[in-house]
Amino acid sequence: MNPVNYLYLAALLFTIGAAGVLIRRNAIVVFMCIELMLNACNLTFVAFSRMHGNLDGQIIAFFTMVVAAAEVVVGLAIIVLLFRSRHSASVDDASLMKL
């Protein structure tokens, strides 16, 4: 099997994630789609790392994971805050700067 297949799979997952961000309204699901895109990028990094016999790609994927963890913590806190003030996690309802 050609290891380029991993890149195709990652591209497919990234595309699905991007389409999900555009299609879904629930802020939590939009966030999950962003996570999916980050994971697809990580798979690309790992596959390239293997193709070039170089561990730097894995380091970058590792940092991506850390950044994703930080992003999830803050993002979910913002979603909880939005839900508290608007009683809905839909991105359509958050259309006003101030209630």
Place this chain on the structure above:
Amino acid sequence: MNTLAASATSVGEAVQFWVLGTVAVAGAFGTILMRRAVHSALCLAGTMIVLAVFYLANGAYFLGVVQIIVYTGAIMMLFLFVVMLVGVTAADSLKETLKGQRWLAAACGLGFGVLLIAGIGNASLNTFTGLGAANSAHGGNVEGLAQLIFTKYVFAFEITGALLITAAVGAMVLTHRERTERAKTQRELSELRVREGKHLPPLPAPGVYARHNAVDIPGLLPDGTLSELTVSKTLRARGQIRDVSSEALNDLAALEQRSEERLGRETGSHEPHARDESKDPHDSHDSHDEEAAK
């Protein structure tokens, strides 16, 4: 294992790729197509576990384990926590605020995917070194990564630590609610209840008037209507109240129907027996429920 798995692609890996790749794509589609956020989260967790297996197959042993521990273990569980906080049954609204946005978005996604895949297809990606040498240079994958993190990427590593602390503090600041007034004492609360003059005793328990004792079944008032007060506020808000007020009447009607049929065929002496028999399952069911509740 270190050198073999990372330096060549075997038939076994191809089989694994096609089987698990299908699962990963199915999970991704499930994430964006499931109506409930919980199902989306579970589909995404499945996709992430499959990706962890792919990392392991690609010789990234440390990342594969970290993927399972950090992503499926911590991040997805955080997602599930928030889904529970926000409301499990809060399904997405299907009302479109922008007309045709869904189809346009799907078309955009399709175009983007074609672009990406065509780009990969056009690139000349014929180098394949394998990770065998890189993994064994310092004695293993973890040692190799540690060597890089603590020498070449040490500043990035330190800044990442600062980022994590900032994120933790930020999350606490965002979700913290300052108490603006003193909390009421128990005496003040009881005086307030008496002054308001409604519900001095505790709220009525659910289902007690309706021969059921599940919490989602409201008690019945003397006139047979539901008493919304008997069901918890959360269930009321979610609309998960089960109405069984007509069940007793339906049971009675069914019973009469059955006994009529039996009477039509046989003599009347069997009627009380039939009534006992048909009532029996209900009685045993109820007592079973009571035992479980206790």
